[in-house]
Amino acid sequence: MAESARHQVGSKPLIKWTLIGLALSVTLVLLVIPLVLIFSQAFSAGWGTLMANLGDEYTLHAIGLTLFVALVTVPLNLVFGTALAWAVTRFQFPGRKLLITLIDIPFAISPVVAGLLYLLLYGRNGWVGSWLGQYDLQLMFAWPGIVMVTVFVTSPFVARELIPLMQQQGSQEEEAGVVLGASGWRVFRHITLPNIKWALIYGVVLTNARAVGEFGAVSVVSGNIRGETNTLPLHVELLYQDYNIVGAFASASLLAAIAILTLAVKGFVEWHQARERDLQPEHRTEK
Amino acid sequence: MSIQIDQVNKFYGQFQALHDVSLTIPEGQITALLGPSGSGKTTLLRIIAGLESAERGRILFGGEDISQLHVRDRNVGFVFQHYALFRHLTVAQNIAFGLESLPKKQRPPKPEIRATVARLLEMIQLPHLANRYPAQLSGGQKQRVALARALATKPRILLLDEPFGALDARVRKDLRRWLRNLHDEFHFTSVFVTHDQEEALELSDQVVVVSHGRVEQVNAPTELYARPESRFVFDFLGQVNEFSGQLKEGRLVQGDAWVRLPESPSGSEAQLYLRPHEVRLTSEPSEQAHFPFCIEAVSLIGSEVRVELKAQGWQSEDVWEVGISHAEFNRRQPRRGDRCYAVPDIAHLFAEGQDQPRTISWGDSA
Numbered sequence: 200m201a202e203s204a205r206h207q208v209g210s211k212p213l214i215k216w217t218l219i220g221l222a223l224s225v226t227l228v229l230l231v232i233p234l235v236l237i238f239s240q241a242f243s244a245g246w247g248t249l250m251a252n253l254g255d256e257y258t259l260h261a262i263g264l265t266l267f268v269a270l271v272t273v274p275l276n277l278v279f280g281t282a283l284a285w286a287v288t289r290f291q292f293p294g295r296k297l298l299i300t301l302i303d304i305p306f307a308i309s310p311v312v313a314g315l316l317y318l319l320l321y322g323r324n325g326w327v328g329s330w331l332g333q334y335d336l337q338l339m340f341a342w343p344g345i346v347m348v349t350v351f352v353t354s355p356f357v358a359r360e361l362i363p364l365m366q367q368q369g370s371q372e373e374e375a376g377v378v379l380g381a382s383g384w385r386v387f388r389h390i391t392l393p394n395i396k397w398a399l400i401y402g403v404v405l406t407n408a409r410a411v412g413e414f415g416a417v418s419v420v421s422g423n424i425r426g427e428t429n430t431l432p433l434h435v436e437l438l439y440q441d442y443n444i445v446g447a448f449a450s451a452s453l454l455a456a457i458a459i460l461t462l463a464v465k466g467f468v469e470w471h472q473a474r475e476r477d478l479q480p481e482h483r484t485e486k
Numbered sequence: 487m488s489i490q491i492d493q494v495n496k497f498y499g500q501f502q503a504l505h506d507v508s509l510t511i512p513e514g515q516i517t518a519l520l521g522p523s524g525s526g527k528t529t530l531l532r533i534i535a536g537l538e539s540a541e542r543g544r545i546l547f548g549g550e551d552i553s554q555l556h557v558r559d560r561n562v563g564f565v566f567q568h569y570a571l572f573r574h575l576t577v578a579q580n581i582a583f584g585l586e587s588l589p590k591k592q593r594p595p596k597p598e599i600r601a602t603v604a605r606l607l608e609m610i611q612l613p614h615l616a617n618r619y620p621a622q623l624s625g626g627q628k629q630r631v632a633l634a635r636a637l638a639t640k641p642r643i644l645l646l647d648e649p650f651g652a653l654d655a656r657v658r659k660d661l662r663r664w665l666r667n668l669h670d671e672f673h674f675t676s677v678f679v680t681h682d683q684e685e686a687l688e689l690s691d692q693v694v695v696v697s698h699g700r701v702e703q704v705n706a707p708t709e710l711y712a713r714p715e716s717r718f719v720f721d722f723l724g725q726v727n728e729f730s731g732q733l734k735e736g737r738l739v740q741g742d743a744w745v746r747l748p749e750s751p752s753g754s755e756a757q758l759y760l761r762p763h764e765v766r767l768t769s770e771p772s773e774q775a776h777f778p779f780c781i782e783a784v785s786l787i788g789s790e791v792r793v794e795l796k797a798q799g800w801q802s803e804d805v806w807e808v809g810i811s812h813a814e815f816n817r818r819q820p821r822r823g824d825r826c827y828a829v830p831d832i833a834h835l836f837a838e839g840q841d842q843p844r845t846i847s848w849g850d851s852a
Binding site: 371375376377378380381382389390393394 | 535537557558559561562563564566568570571572573574575583584587588635636638639
């Protein structure tokens, strides 16, 4: 045993410990220390100041707006992502491959560019925006614009989680359901949905995290009006520019807490998915 | 309920999967769709079920055209190749699914559904597994649950896609027998797809051989085996020995080997197909045939002894296989390296340019 262990790839102690040490120190310097710093800064002036900062009128409004945007974005992308994944995995049509590639556009494009494009299109002088302006509808520099870019930026998450899973599962169970006389809704509700449940939850968690934290695209279309179109990430920047360091870190700690919560939920869902995969028929030996 | 398939054509883009397939599947019988992979047999089964639509042609159930009827309304039972059990439902819930999917007016009350499920579980001999999930079952158990699920709504037609493909040999044999009994009891019309000729011959009342999207031959199993109508069917129905030669003075000759033909076919070349059990082994050549061989291998497999032969003084693409009884094996004691001669009793002659064979019998003249 010892003999064979010595010959394993990358098992030389020097290499092993150098790599582990490198990974650990990078994680510490780039991830852990900043995270700890956020909370220590937020709490630096005491619990009371932190609460006072979070209870600030503008901060409360920013929290409210951020939650509102997430609340609108998540269901929209849940439906959109499921429909998209269904379309590309269950139907054959020309342009299907192209559509799968297009799903990734929001990932590939810089959010600032996305924001600018929306401004160009839906702004007061934009093509659609000027037409809507006639009816006194303003999308940009108002909450609808923030929701629109957030939906754009977070649109791939759900679909990206579902497509590989639905491809792997195939449509046989659904076919079996239809042959047994089940309606389309019954097939979706009792066969498809339970099979994709965990991937769906995972997609929602990621969508939510990004919707809450999005800065670039939102900052372009929001106009940064305090108490009106200021989301939490934008608020952090505003406070920082006002030299209200403790206030900025208080708000930032809130975002960081959401991130940590997201990671916890993500870990739980992944654990569940892995367990579910182990229970799949393909992994068991036939008797 | 009989099934009629009337001039069905199916295309996948440029590829034509089915060419003008017409077929009658008699009521209350088991029909096998037999063919190699890619022959279109599964496509045909899915078209009967309504899971695929044909570009041209009609499907009739009991004389009624149901081509335009949705799968949901055809009331067929379908058993998928990989079972397709609902992985998030228990065995009992899987079986109940069809009944619970019925429209409210036709749906039996809950206690009745429960009773039906219990009866079906009894039938598949798995009542103790009612609350298990599919992942906790073995292959054979899953297959039986899939069958019970398909039969729950009392379909008039049962369609099975490679029903025993993923099971090991013993389980397969048990299940085959079980399905046969089940069928004899309930008398639904069954169609199953297989690439295993043994399975097709054993389980069915009628075999449909499919190749390249066309029906090659339709026959009862015994008929099919006795009289294959084409080279394809011959090759597909198991081991066959081939001899190609020139026709000379009433004999088919190649190198040192020859065989006397009772009546001479037209053309200058011909091919002879001989099955392992239609050939005898002798130590001396006879006056009707001269096939010199050297024994390559002798294997005792079950009820027969298989002898593999290498051609001596002539060419054969494959080694020949001859089956002899254990009694003959004990008497003659053939050994690897021995020289011997093959003497045909029955053979199937393909004359030049013909796809239909003529069966030749030498009777007991030798």
